Amino acid sequence: MIAQVTSEGQRRKRIAQRIAFALLTLSTVSAFVALGAILYSMISNGVSALSWQFLSEFPRKMMTEGGIYPALVGSLYLTVGAVLLSLPFAVASAIWLSAYSRGGLWVRVIRVGVNSLAGVPSIVFGLLGLAFFVKVLGLGVSLLAGALTLALLILPILIRAGEEALQAVPMNFREGALALGATKWHAVRTVVLPTAIPGILTGVILGVSRAIGETAPIMFTAAAFYMSRLPETLSDKVMALPYHIFVMATESPNYYKTRNLQFGAALVLLGMVLLMNLGAVTWRARVRRRKQW
Amino acid sequence: MRRPARALRDDGTAGPPLDLRPIRKAGLRGLITILKERWDRPVFLALASVSLIALGLILFFIFREAAPILRETGLSGFFGTHWNPTGSPASYGALPMIAGSALVTVAALVLAIPLGFAAAAFIAEVAPRWMKDVAKSILELLAGVPSVIYGFFGLMIVAPAFQRAFGLSTGRTALTASVILGIMALPTIASLAEDALTAVPNSYREASMALGASRWQTIRRVTFPAAFSGLIGAAILGMGRAVGETMAVLMVAGNAPQITASLLRPVRTLTSAIALEMGETAMGSTHYHALFALGVVLLIIALVTNGLAEWFRGRLARKHGR
Known part of the structure; x- marks a missing residue:
């Protein structure tokens, strides 16, 4: 009798577990489905718009024909500018956090700063860019103002990636250098940093892929609806791919006519971002596996 | 009697006397060595503070540009x-x-x-x-x-x-x-x-x-x-x-x-x-x-x-x- 009750209970337990695990699996699959649906709709609707002309031509006829060339170039400028402006500070921060800080108040304060900065909504960065870079510094709506705003936005991403990369360098590398009489900076410069470069580059790729897709921070600081030429100086406005997609889909008078072009532009942006992310993730995995120490 | 040199704090008030003895003792050569070998910690700390500065800028400017609304509509408005x-x-x-x-x-x-x-x-x-x-x-x-x-x-x-x-x-x-x-x-x-x-x-x-x-x-x-x-x-x-x-x-x-x-x-x-x-x-x-x-x-x-x-x-x- 007792044995029977136990086995009945165990059967129930097993069934409950099976149902529960099926639900957990299904929830995880929903993430696959979401990504798949986004990818599928962009590819099926947008692939017919893709051509060399689409990538290399200016928009024509009130942006109802032609390509996305200036938006691509503009996004490239903004993103490269943001990374160049942000990277030195990010690497220096990471070096300080991983090699110089001795724990205590300053580290905690700076960590709180980095984490809080990472949590600030992107539109608030846009507001800062407008109030500070555009207005107070007098840069106007320009490539430079947009790049500076994006640089602040990706700073926490680059710092975290850099710190992770530096901390992955084994302690005995540093100790070896210090034992040979190197100063701390000499050890960092000649031993720690070179070892950490692949990790830092992974972070750079992630930062680029984040910056290239951001729209809100550049709306009031850099982006132009349409330009008939490429930006020539840092104080020019620029077209940018994500902003281009946004205005084509919502504000352009002929938005229904240009459906195909919109999907094409979205596919290009999504493709670039996903490839960069995928590249960063697989490269990181490879670097980790290859490590000999 | 010479007064001891006083360090100025950020807010302009005088702090405790600055201890310059190690530098005096080391002389000019020592000072150069200290600058050469110890510049890195303060420099990196300053660079690492840039996220704090960014956060400060955000807080300052967003609040500053928002403040006039209190005068113009009031909090209840x-x-x-x-x-x-x-x-x-x-x-x-x-x-x-x-x-x-x-x-x-x-x-x-x-x-x-x-x-x-x-x-x-x-x-x-x-x-x-x-x-x-x-x-x-x-x-x-x-x-x-x-x-x-x-x-x-x-x-x-x-x-x-x-x-x-x-x-x-x-x-x-x-x-x-x-x-x-x-x-x-x-x-x-x-x-x-x-x-x-x-x-x-x-x-x-x-x-x-x-x-x-x-x-x-x-x-x-x-x-x-x-x-x-x-x-x-x-x-x-x-x-x-x-x-x-x-x-x-x-x-x-x-x-x-x-x-x-x-x-x-x-x-x-x-x-x-x-x-x-x-x-x-x-x-x-x-x-x-x-x-x-x-x-x-x-x-x-x-x-x-x-x-x-x-x-x-x-x-x-x-x-x-x-």
Whole structure:
């Protein structure tokens, strides 16, 4: 009798577990489905718009024909500018956090700063860019103002990636250098940093892929609806791919006519971002596996 | 008698006497050596402070540009129920946007928290090794999709589908925004929740299984409660992200500034109001200051949710001694 009750209970337990695990699996699959649906709709609707002309031509006829060339170039400028402006500070921060800080108040304060900065909504960065870079510094709506705003936005991403990369360098590398009489900076410069470069580059790729897709921070600081030429100086406005997609889909008078072009532009942006992310993730995995120490 | 040199503090008051003896003793040569070999620590500290400076700039400028709204409409005017900056008389009540953000965020979390926790449990407790890696990569890719792409997807695919399904005049509603936001918050919540579950020591699971519990019972009664504060932290951070999300919501929420509890109506959120209207206002106008005041509300929500989430996550780490 007792044995029977136990086995009945165990059967129930097993069934409950099976149902529960099926639900957990299904929830995880929903993430696959979401990504798949986004990818599928962009590819099926947008692939017919893709051509060399689409990538290399200016928009024509009130942006109802032609390509996305200036938006691509503009996004490239903004993103490269943001990374160049942000990277030195990010690497220096990471070096300080991983090699110089001795724990205590300053580290905690700076960590709180980095984490809080990472949590600030992107539109608030846009507001800062407008109030500070555009207005107070007098840069106007320009490539430079947009790049500076994006640089602040990706700073926490680059710092975290850099710190992770530096901390992955084994302690005995540093100790070896210090034992040979190197100063701390000499050890960092000649031993720690070179070892950490692949990790830092992974972070750079992630930062680029984040910056290239951001729209809100550049709306009031850099982006132009349409330009008939490429930006020539840092104080020019620029077209940018994500902003281009946004205005084509919502504000352009002929938005229904240009459906195909919109999907094409979205596919290009999504493709670039996903490839960069995928590249960063697989490269990181490879670097980790290859490590000999 | 010579007075001892006094160090000036940042605020201009004199600090305790500066101890210059080591430098005097070392002489000029020593001073040069000190500069040559010890420049690095203060320089790196200064460079590392740039995130703090950035945060300070954000706080200072957003508050400064928002402050005049207190003079122009007063606090009660700003927390009024009507938003009509271009009407006459113009009104700058922020409650419709606060309500819009709240509605959309709560509905998104209703979707994203169960899915996110379940996906986290699957990855941390159930999935075999290879599937774990695949699922984590998928979440990472999903997190990397730009918000304008989510918005575009919602606008072109989800909104028309909802319009047909519910027989609405427009598919751009709070519901569409919630679904898109839910998908966007899912990877954040899932990966942080997975961290929390992984932080629970294995001895807990082993003890539970040794008492005859099944793996599912262990997850439900042992692992989840033990990871509780980390899970709360994950949910709060997901919430912060959802409140601050701009482009996707702007494109699919319909942008009508009204207070409603119905998901099938269009709403305007804090973020979309700023993005939508900032381009049309004159710098320095009341409208401009009101939009910055919306930014203050957003910034406060973001900093508070971020701080709370960190605290909860830190509590979990302290509890399990990591």
